[in-house]
Amino acid sequence: MRAYQVRAGGGLALTELPIPDPSAGEVLVKVRATSLNARDRLIVSGTYSVDARGRVPLSDGAGVVEAVGDGVTRFRAGDRVVGTFHPTWLYGTFPGWGELRGTQLDGWLSEYVVADQQSLVPVPGALSFEQAATLPCAALTAWSVVSGTGPDDTVLVQGTGGVSVFALQFARLAGARVVATTSSEHKAGRLRSLGAMDVVDYRATPAWGARVRELTGGGATRVLEIGGAGTLEQSVEAVALGGQIALVGNLAPGDGMDVDRFFRRAASLRSISVGSRGDFEQMNEAIDRCALQPVVDQVFSFDRAPDAFARFAAGGHFGKVVISH
Numbered sequence: 001m002r003a004y005q006v007r008a009g010g011g012l013a014l015t016e017l018p019i020p021d022p023s024a025g026e027v028l029v030k031v032r033a034t035s036l037n038a039r040d041r042l043i044v045s046g047t048y049s050v051d052a053r054g055r056v057p058l059s060d061g062a063g064v065v066e067a068v069g070d071g072v073t074r075f076r077a078g079d080r081v082v083g084t085f086h087p088t089w090l091y092g093t094f095p096g097w098g099e100l101r102g103t104q105l106d107g108w109l110s111e112y113v114v115a116d117q118q119s120l121v122p123v124p125g126a127l128s129f130e131q132a133a134t135l136p137c138a139a140l141t142a143w144s145v146v147s148g149t150g151p152d153d154t155v156l157v158q159g160t161g162g163v164s165v166f167a168l169q170f171a172r173l174a175g176a177r178v179v180a181t182t183s184s185e186h187k188a189g190r191l192r193s194l195g196a197m198d199v200v201d202y203r204a205t206p207a208w209g210a211r212v213r214e215l216t217g218g219g220a221t222r223v224l225e226i227g228g229a230g231t232l233e234q235s236v237e238a239v240a241l242g243g244q245i246a247l248v249g250n251l252a253p254g255d256g257m258d259v260d261r262f263f264r265r266a267a268s269l270r271s272i273s274v275g276s277r278g279d280f281e282q283m284n285e286a287i288d289r290c291a292l293q294p295v296v297d298q299v300f301s302f303d304r305a306p307d308a309f310a311r312f313a314a315g316g317h318f319g320k321v322v323i324s325h
């Protein structure tokens, strides 16, 4: 089978590998689509915290069950499946990092993948493989961030990457008001068309936290923190009294936050690590029920996987960059 591996020094090498055999409890999946996340960009460029040279990259993929090993009860040949980001976090609170695809385990950028049956869920009925491949990391992270919000909430989402666009969509499904930030006027229009009530340009308005407070009459009750150290100060300014900042990303270097101001907000700071399989199943029920359509920026063919990474690295994308296998 054809697969890409991470080159020493960065980049992708297309290679031939044997099709793996499923052992007991495992499933062989013919991969139909994958999607990119910020972590994959770092892994493939050789700048991630874990050395992934020689690994097949990508944590997120969807496909069709081709064969099952002994004792498999969750799936049979022909089922449409999508992988979980944390292969062994099934339910409950975060059990620890374990081994993840793309770093300690081979990922999905391959024609076939072998996976433990417990690390897969069915594709939500109406979604294509390309749409389903957007779900494991970005969508589930957004679901975890927005979880528990409702019509009395205002959710602030930062930027227009995969996580933020899903968070906007889930917050709107929950009936929450959404305020978004972006650096692009064109993307601002797309955010509004997805239901963002207000959009602030974080480059033109460096003190965007105060602007969000103004627009919302007191701040956002839930903040999706994408920038990390470089944006936390503004997020603390933007968060409502008693609100929550969900720490997800670290795209912007900086000095962190003013702890005194954070105390004065009586806010909470919660770090997110995607979510469990149980969370994924609940999210998929909501996606089905509400016919949610993931926002796919562009689909590249398997042969053009390096171009998909280039599109992602350039930062012009809105939503998810996908590879069709």
Ligand SMILES: NC(=O)c1ccc[n+]([C@@H]2O[C@H](COP(=O)([O-])OP(=O)(O)OC[C@H]3O[C@@H](n4cnc5c(N)ncnc54)[C@H](OP(=O)(O)O)[C@@H]3O)[C@@H](O)[C@H]2O)c1
Binding pocket: 036, 037, 038, 039, 137, 138, 141, 158, 159, 160, 161, 162, 163, 164, 181, 182, 183, 184, 187, 202, 226, 227, 230, 231, 247, 248, 249, 250, 251, 252, 272, 273, 274, 275, 315, 316, 317, 319
């Ligand atoms: N903790 C978790 O569970 C988890 C899960 C998934 C991802 N993450 C992390 O979350 C972050 C986003 O991931 P992603 O896959 O959605 O990335 P992505 O698709 O690459 O998103 C990039 C977008 O973020 C926006 N952005 C960049 N710098 C910004 C800043 N200073 N202020 C506001 N927005 C900024 C930009 O939006 P505009 O172009 O609109 O300006 C950019 O297009 C990454 O750091 C990733 O590692 C964490």
